[in-house]
Amino acid sequence: MNRKSILMCPGPSEVHPEVILAMAKPLVSHVDPSFFALLDRLQDQLKTIFQTKNTCMLLPGTGTSGMEASLINFLDPGDKVLVGIIGHFGERIRIIAERIGCEVKVVSAPEGNALDPNDVENAIKGFSPKLFACVHAETSTGVLQPLKDIMDICKKYEVLTLVDTVASLGGVNVPVDELGIDIVYSGSQKCLGCPPGVAPISFSPRAESVLESLKPRNYYLDLRLIKKYWLERVYHHTPPVNLFYACNKGFDLIIEEGLINRFERHRKIGLALQKGLEVMGFKFVAQRDVQNPVVTAIYLPPEIEDVKLRKILLEEFGIEIALGIAQLKGKIARFGTMAESARPQNVLYLLSALENILKRFGIFKESGVDVASSIL
Amino acid sequence: MNRKSILMCPGPSEVHPEVILAMAKPLVSHVDPSFFALLDRLQDQLKTIFQTKNTCMLLPGTGTSGMEASLINFLDPGDKVLVGIIGHFGERIRIIAERIGCEVKVVSAPEGNALDPNDVENAIKGFSPKLFACVHAETSTGVLQPLKDIMDICKKYEVLTLVDTVASLGGVNVPVDELGIDIVYSGSQKCLGCPPGVAPISFSPRAESVLESLKPRNYYLDLRLIKKYWLERVYHHTPPVNLFYACNKGFDLIIEEGLINRFERHRKIGLALQKGLEVMGFKFVAQRDVQNPVVTAIYLPPEIEDVKLRKILLEEFGIEIALGIAQLKGKIARFGTMAESARPQNVLYLLSALENILKRFGIFKESGVDVASSIL
Numbered sequence: 001m002n003r004k005s006i007l008m009c010p011g012p013s014e015v016h017p018e019v020i021l022a023m024a025k026p027l028v029s030h031v032d033p034s035f036f037a038l039l040d041r042l043q044d045q046l047k048t049i050f051q052t053k054n055t056c057m058l059l060p061g062t063g064t065s066g067m068e069a070s071l072i073n074f075l076d077p078g079d080k081v082l083v084g085i086i087g088h089f090g091e092r093i094r095i096i097a098e099r100i101g102c103e104v105k106v107v108s109a110p111e112g113n114a115l116d117p118n119d120v121e122n123a124i125k126g127f128s129p130k131l132f133a134c135v136h137a138e139t140s141t142g143v144l145q146p147l148k149d150i151m152d153i154c155k156k157y158e159v160l161t162l163v164d165t166v167a168s169l170g171g172v173n174v175p176v177d178e179l180g181i182d183i184v185y186s187g188s189q190k191c192l193g194c195p196p197g198v199a200p201i202s203f204s205p206r207a208e209s210v211l212e213s214l215k216p217r218n219y220y221l222d223l224r225l226i227k228k229y230w231l232e233r234v235y236h237h238t239p240p241v242n243l244f245y246a247c248n249k250g251f252d253l254i255i256e257e258g259l260i261n262r263f264e265r266h267r268k269i270g271l272a273l274q275k276g277l278e279v280m281g282f283k284f285v286a287q288r289d290v291q292n293p294v295v296t297a298i299y300l301p302p303e304i305e306d307v308k309l310r311k312i313l314l315e316e317f318g319i320e321i322a323l324g325i326a327q328l329k330g331k332i333a334r335f336g337t338m339a340e341s342a343r344p345q346n347v348l349y350l351l352s353a354l355e356n357i358l359k360r361f362g363i364f365k366e367s368g369v370d371v372a373s374s375i376l
Numbered sequence: 377m378n379r380k381s382i383l384m385c386p387g388p389s390e391v392h393p394e395v396i397l398a399m400a401k402p403l404v405s406h407v408d409p410s411f412f413a414l415l416d417r418l419q420d421q422l423k424t425i426f427q428t429k430n431t432c433m434l435l436p437g438t439g440t441s442g443m444e445a446s447l448i449n450f451l452d453p454g455d456k457v458l459v460g461i462i463g464h465f466g467e468r469i470r471i472i473a474e475r476i477g478c479e480v481k482v483v484s485a486p487e488g489n490a491l492d493p494n495d496v497e498n499a500i501k502g503f504s505p506k507l508f509a510c511v512h513a514e515t516s517t518g519v520l521q522p523l524k525d526i527m528d529i530c531k532k533y534e535v536l537t538l539v540d541t542v543a544s545l546g547g548v549n550v551p552v553d554e555l556g557i558d559i560v561y562s563g564s565q566k567c568l569g570c571p572p573g574v575a576p577i578s579f580s581p582r583a584e585s586v587l588e589s590l591k592p593r594n595y596y597l598d599l600r601l602i603k604k605y606w607l608e609r610v611y612h613h614t615p616p617v618n619l620f621y622a623c624n625k626g627f628d629l630i631i632e633e634g635l636i637n638r639f640e641r642h643r644k645i646g647l648a649l650q651k652g653l654e655v656m657g658f659k660f661v662a663q664r665d666v667q668n669p670v671v672t673a674i675y676l677p678p679e680i681e682d683v684k685l686r687k688i689l690l691e692e693f694g695i696e697i698a699l700g701i702a703q704l705k706g707k708i709a710r711f712g713t714m715a716e717s718a719r720p721q722n723v724l725y726l727l728s729a730l731e732n733i734l735k736r737f738g739i740f741k742e743s744g745v746d747v748a749s750s751i752l
Contacts, residue, residue: 004402012403012614023399023618026380027391027571029696060573061437061596064613068596096595189614195403197436197573197616219472220437220444220597235701237440238388238565240573240619242399320405325611 005314008350009322010139010167010295010336012189012196014343015250019194022249023242030238038248039230045251049169049192049259050184050202052176057230058247059199059221060239063166063187066199068096069221070162070183074131074210077101082123082159084108084115084134084150087141088326089164093133105129111328112141114290117149124157131160136174137167137292140325141285142334144172144292151179160207166190169200170254171266171294171338182207188243191266191294193339194250197243267293269342272375273335276351276368280358285332294342297324297334303361306330317353344376381690384726385698386515386543386671386712388565388572390719391626395570398625399618406614414624415606421627425545425568425635426560426578428552433606434623435575435597436615439542439563442575444472445597446538446559450507450586453477458499458535460484460491460510460526463517464702465540469509481505487704488517490666493525500533507536512550513543513668516701517661518710520548520668527555536583542566545576546630547642547670547714558583564619567642567670569715570626573619643669645718648751649711652727652744656734661708670718673700673710679737682706693729720752 007014028035046056059065071093075081081097084090085108097104107123109115115134124132132154137144147163154161162183165174169184171191176184182204189196203211203223216222220237228234254262270293274284277298285297300306306323310333313319324332337347351368358364383390404411422432435441447469451457457473460466461484473480483499485491491510500508508530513520523539530537538559541550545560547567552560558580565572579587579599592598596613604610630638646669650660653674661673676682682699686709689695700708713723727744734740 005404005408007403007405009405009407012405012617015403020400020403020618023571024396027383027388027396028381029383029385029388029698030572031385031698032381032690032696061441062613062616065437065596068594072594092595099593099595101593187614195399195616195618196406196614197619217475217477218444218448218594219468219475220441237438238563238572240438240571240616241388242396242571242622243573243616243619246618314408320408322405322407 003318005318005320006346006349007320007341008335008346009320010190010334011187011338013193013336013338014340015193015195016253016340019246019250019253022245023195025245027241030241031233031235035241036233038244042244042248042251043230045248045255046200046202048255049251050174050176051178052202054176054202054204055208055227056200056202057226058244059201059226060237061199062196063199065221066185066187066201067093067164069201069223070185071096072100072218072221073214073223074160074183074207075100075102076214078103079131080127080129082107082127082129082132084120084132086113086115086135086143086145087138089135089138089140091326093164112143112285112287114143114145115150117153120150121153124153124159129159131162133162135164137165137172137295139167139295140328142292142295142297143286143290144168146290147179151181155180160210167295170262172292173263176202188247191338192250193253194247195243197240198247266337266342268375269337269344269347270294270296272372273337273347273351275375276372279366279371280354280368281365285328294338295334295336297332299332301363303363306333309333309357312357313353319350319353347372347376379694381694381696382722382725383696383717384711384722385696386566386710387563387714389569389712389714390716391569391571392629392716395622395626395629398621399571401621403617406617407609407611411617412609414620418620418624418627419606421624421631422576422578424631425627426550426552427554428578430552430578430580431584431603432576432578433602434620435577435602436613437575438572439575441597442561442563442577443469443540445577445599446561447472448476448594448597449590449599450536450559450583451476451478452590454479456503456505458483458503458505458508460496460508462489462491462511462519462521463514465511465514465516467702469540488519488661488663490519490521491526493529496526497529500529500535505535507538509538511540513541513548513671515543515671516704518668518671518673519662519666520544522666523555527557531556536586543671546638548668549639552578564623567714568626569629570623571619573616574623642713642718644751645713645720645723646670646672648748649713649723649727651751652748655742655747656730656744657741661704670714671710671712673708675708677739679739682709685709685733688733689729695726695729723748723752
């Protein structure tokens, strides 16, 4: 099958051709003056995108490398960590913190809900953690965690904050300084619209003083050494040069579009998809008030087996979607409307493909294309 | 300066245009059936290149991620590790092993020399390490460590073996199974001729049983989880899909050329460069009998400051070289003749540029171009 499939899964997302082509720029070495200039530009771009004055860098790894770096560089064995878990990726934070040897307490929410700030406050009061970590956009459920109240509570109790923005940065507002997030990371391949393999990270002066005080127990993701490379040009590793070219171009496109315009585009596209799905009779995993515009998870009717749906969409329509993970495995389908995937034609095509499939299974009720179209 | 510079540093090396263009293939997701098929092909290619039947994978990080993964997945705090150090990268192995909390003993050699097998045997006898680690091609000095005797000694004492082949795999013979290496890793951007950002790794059934018995203390580079993704398709991370496309093409080119032909090309090109430099009066950091053909390190005469040489070569000739690191900083220049950089035109151009510079500094003796040319 030689057809180019359309990525409507929650990452990787469609990448602009100019970003792909940027990778083909002539390779220079990691100590070439022109590459050092690129590192400076990337830092400026990241500060714009993270909306922060804090230190920003790109890690030579995927989103999960950002997660591990954000924990292992700021935590010692025995440190108390409060983890907010509303799905698979919060669970992953817990696993990593436990592997470090931290004392971990969990605050969670029922399936499809965001964390309740009161629960977070109560957990902090009784536990006095050094760090609170949560996921902004939980890709496994489509829930977008409201951050303001929780971050305010952490500030009140002087708890260090860590937020995973892998599935939100570049598509949903993440005003790092305004929210007072200490440590934040993302992945290149979702709303940032770049190829996978790079993890943007940013940390506050407060986090930095913790970093400097810790005995290093890792090396590849040692933020002290990586920062020395980015700021003082002291060799630590050979970065994925071509991926950095791609990020530079991808970030340019984000800044040219404008953050506000870009968030509005993602909001509208997500809304159109969700209204369409609703009219068609699908139920959502996420509660309406915390529904992420860029990740939509729907429960599947008993007539449609998840792997069958995925196969039909991929093989017959050339659309790539994702299914449920962990406890949601077998029950749901997940769609991503991120970066270049968040375009009207993709949403309408996905909805009409789903309609076609519902008809085939004899469970078609009403078309969602019209309502989606009216929003787009 | 818009000129494309020629990479004659010991990594990254010049990448074939077809490998660069392979990155621009349409992006698929990390769970797409066509991507799983690619993972299978990559494993077969790696088995050919590592000359092994052992498990082979690509790690989502640079060569240093391979180094850390090779240590952290097989060692517990308190484990005894013998590290052979003949330069900067052996030193880095020591640092990582110490950060894990291992009891580390070092066996070393004078500058420019390889490890003496007798020293290794004596160190093993008195220390009984769980693992012996060394660097095959030490990029900081240009020494190529002969492996056979040392690996035989490790086998005799049943010591697990770990070899860094970042600067040798694909350019110099690394017969993993024949040598009985348990754990071996490399980097994509040197003799393998691919863009930086990916670390090939391979480990034996014996290493695998150690891996399975260890309590995991890391996550991103957890080889158990990465192996589950490669072999059982259980999600762990979103790999750098485009870099994997590039590796697939780059590995194809290696296999098409043939390992023996490729080693011979690197041998001849390195010899030509080294004979040319010798005639011109340069002294080498590495002893003649352990000189790596793909990395050449020369002492600079007092008249030529290293950073000045680097600047002239880059700005006037468009040639990128590397200088000394750690204790060799300020004293040497290093050249790489790896992958697509290992072509006759590059060697002759580098030699004639160096001649031009020697003349400028009034210390030209004899041309090295003719002797190099006669070898090429």
